[in-house]
Amino acid sequence: MAGESTERVxxxxxEELGLLKERLLAMGGLAEERVxxxxxxxxxxxxxxxxxxxxxxxxxxxLHIDIDNRAFTLLALHQPMAIDLRVIVSALKINTDLERVGxxxxxxxxxxxxxxxxxxxKALVDLPRMAEIAESMLRDALDAFVRRDVVLAQDVLxxxxxxxxLKSQVFRELLAHMxxxxxxxxxxxxxxxxSRHLERIGDHATNIAEDIIFMVSARDVRHPGGRDFGRxxxxxx
Amino acid sequence: MAGESTERVxxxxxEELGLLKERLLAMGGLAEERVxxxxxxxxxxxxxxxxxxxxxxxxxxxLHIDIDNRAFTLLALHQPMAIDLRVIVSALKINTDLERVGxxxxxxxxxxxxxxxxxxxKALVDLPRMAEIAESMLRDALDAFVRRDVVLAQDVLxxxxxxxxLKSQVFRELLAHMxxxxxxxxxxxxxxxxSRHLERIGDHATNIAEDIIFMVSARDVRHPGGRDFGRxxxxxx
Numbered sequence: 485m486a487g488e489s490t491e492r493v494x495x496x497x498x499e500e501l502g503l504l505k506e507r508l509l510a511m512g513g514l515a516e517e518r519v520x521x522x523x524x525x526x527x528x529x530x531x532x533x534x535x536x537x538x539x540x541x542x543x544x545x546x547l548h549i550d551i552d553n554r555a556f557t558l559l560a561l562h563q564p565m566a567i568d569l570r571v572i573v574s575a576l577k578i579n580t581d582l583e584r585v586g587x588x589x590x591x592x593x594x595x596x597x598x599x600x601x602x603x604x605x606k607a608l609v610d611l612p613r614m615a616e617i618a619e620s621m622l623r624d625a626l627d628a629f630v631r632r633d634v635v636l637a638q639d640v641l642x643x644x645x646x647x648x649x650l651k652s653q654v655f656r657e658l659l660a661h662m663x664x665x666x667x668x669x670x671x672x673x674x675x676x677x678x679s680r681h682l683e684r685i686g687d688h689a690t691n692i693a694e695d696i697i698f699m700v701s702a703r704d705v706r707h708p709g710g711r712d713f714g715r716x717x718x719x720x721x
Numbered sequence: 722m723a724g725e726s727t728e729r730v731x732x733x734x735x736e737e738l739g740l741l742k743e744r745l746l747a748m749g750g751l752a753e754e755r756v757x758x759x760x761x762x763x764x765x766x767x768x769x770x771x772x773x774x775x776x777x778x779x780x781x782x783x784l785h786i787d788i789d790n791r792a793f794t795l796l797a798l799h800q801p802m803a804i805d806l807r808v809i810v811s812a813l814k815i816n817t818d819l820e821r822v823g824x825x826x827x828x829x830x831x832x833x834x835x836x837x838x839x840x841x842x843k844a845l846v847d848l849p850r851m852a853e854i855a856e857s858m859l860r861d862a863l864d865a866f867v868r869r870d871v872v873l874a875q876d877v878l879x880x881x882x883x884x885x886x887l888k889s890q891v892f893r894e895l896l897a898h899m900x901x902x903x904x905x906x907x908x909x910x911x912x913x914x915x916s917r918h919l920e921r922i923g924d925h926a927t928n929i930a931e932d933i934i935f936m937v938s939a940r941d942v943r944h945p946g947g948r949d950f951g952r953x954x955x956x957x958x
Contacts, residue, residue: 545944556810563800573793576810577817659910663903670896673913707782 497562504554504575505630511547511582512626516619518544518589519685523615526596526678527608534600537593544586551579567699574699578629581688585622588681588688595674595681602671605661610654611675614682617647621689628693632700640693647686654679734799741791741812742867748784748819749863753856755781755826756922760852763833763915764845771837774830781823788816804936811936815866818925822859825918825925832911832918839908842898848912851887851919854880858926865930869937877930884923891916 518537525533555576558564564572621640628636658672694706755774762770792813795801801809858877865873895909931943 549944556806559796559810560802560806565797569793569797573796573813576813580814580817659907662899662906666900666903669899669906673896673910676910707786 493562497558497564497568500554500558501568501571504551504558504572507547507551507554508575508578508582509626509630511544511551511579511586512622514544514547515582515585515589516622518586519592519615519619519622519682522589522592522596523612523678523682525593526599527612529600529604531597531600534593534597537589538597541586541590544583548579548583548586551575555579570699570702574629574695577695578626578692581691585685585688588685592678592681595677599671599674599678602668605668605671605675606657608675610650610657611678611682614647614650614654614679617643617650618682618685618689621647621686622692625689625692625696628696629699632696634697634700637693637696637700640689644686644690647683651679651683730799734795734801734805737791737795738805738808741788741795741809744784744788744791745812745815745819746863746867748781748788748816748823749859751781751784752819752822752826753859755823756829756852756856756859756919759826759829759833760849760915760919762830763836764849766837766841768834768837771830771834774826775834778823778827781820785816785820785823788812792816807936807939811866811932814932815863815929818928822922822925825922829915829918832914836908836911836915839905842905842908842912843894845912847887847891847894848915848919851884851891851916854884854887855919855922855926858884858923859929862926862929862933865933866936869933871934871937874930874933874937877926881923881927884920888916888920 518540521533522537524530525537555572558572559569621643624636625640627633628640655676658668658676661668662672698706755777758770759774761767762774792809795809796806858880861873862877864870865877892913895905895913898905899909935943
């Protein structure tokens with residue numbers, strides 16, 4: 485950096501930080517789109533749509549590595565303090581969460597592909613609803629990151645209960661089908677699995693929202709009152 | 722830092738880095754012990770043992786926050802470069818993985834508690850075997866972190882396939898039970914769930930091993946050849 489004016493270094497840092505955020509948003513948008521595409525292909529019984537999801541995780545994987553490298557370079561070349569440091573550390577964590585969401589989109593497409601080999605067990609209403617909630621949580625969590633919006637982050641945390649209760653509803657309904665007709669056991673298991681993948685996408689949005697609250701307020705909301713905030717009891721129903 | 726000699730600052734940094742590693746190892750030991758306790762209580766049908774697991778995630782949660790703060794402070798107060806920076810960034814990521822392993826121990830105990838309300842579906846042989854493999858992967862991944870041992874980290878990655886094939890075996894066997902006798906559907910689902918939790922513990926050990934290879938060699942093995950190395954196809958069987 486010798487010879488560069490401080491102002492120029494600061495501007496360079498802020499530009500790079502802006503690019504880092506941009507990539508994270510792009511990655512979030514891709515992850516959300518892939519979840520939506522997988523659930524849409526499930527509902528429409530569109531095997532080709534599932535294949536596209538299965539074949540298309542390369543851009544997210546590339547962004548995952550690119551974002552990690554950018555965050556790493558910013559830490560190595562500059563000595564970010566306070567909020568800037570917290571933003572970069574948060575970006576590293578959010579990057580991990582988004583990569584897992586991309587993986588979960590593939591997991592959903594895999595389960596959906598198996599499901600399509602059977603006759604439909606039921607009309608799919610709750611799963612698309614779960615997907616919508618999970619997608620909106622993810623979108624708003626990233627929006628809260630960029631705008632440093634703690635209120636929106638808290639709102640994301642609050643929506644997780646809805647996802648959990650839909651998951652329980654899906655489970656109870658499918659359990660009844662399985663008990664009544666053993667031929668539905670295998671496809672029902674895949675739908676249960678998909679509901680759990682969607683719930684985990686909500687968990688990742690929750691992780692991101694918690695990181696943002698820490699980033700903005702340096703307040704840790706992850707294990708309040710000795711309880712693990714992020715972890716709900718894992719009930720089947 | 723004014724007035725302190727460079728030597729003293731460096732020594733302080735290395736001491737703090739040593740403490741950070743110590744805490745991570747302690748956390749890893751706790752997480753591993755909780756997984757073992759949950760699976761043991763399942764096999765021995767020991768409801769009291771499950772209660773202990775359910776009630777005992779506070780120490781891990783405290784370590785999670787403590788380690789995050791330590792890593793953060795090291796980044797903020799010192800300007801670590803190269804390998805030191807990579808060690809701290811890895812510690813942040815490993816911390817997240819270990820916290821999830823602690824959550825998964827609770828999830829296993831929850832599913833086991835439901836399972837114990839039914840008559841045993843089958844002798845539990847493969848699940849304890851899966852637990853052993855997952856625990857050893859976790860232990861060796863942390864060992865590889867402390868010793869910066871890329872060969873051991875690679876060995877952890879190689880063991881993941883075994884876990885995956887045991888999971889498939891568990892699933893096929895339980896599916897047969899469910900088809901033959903609807904009364905076994907509910908408890909079988911909990912065993913399937915436990916096998917998936919154990920597989921995910923292996924995935925977290927895999928994440929850690931990948932981080933270590935990056936940390937030591939600055940080589941990214943996460944998405945080689947355009948494929949996502951960490952993500953196996955999520956098959957039911």
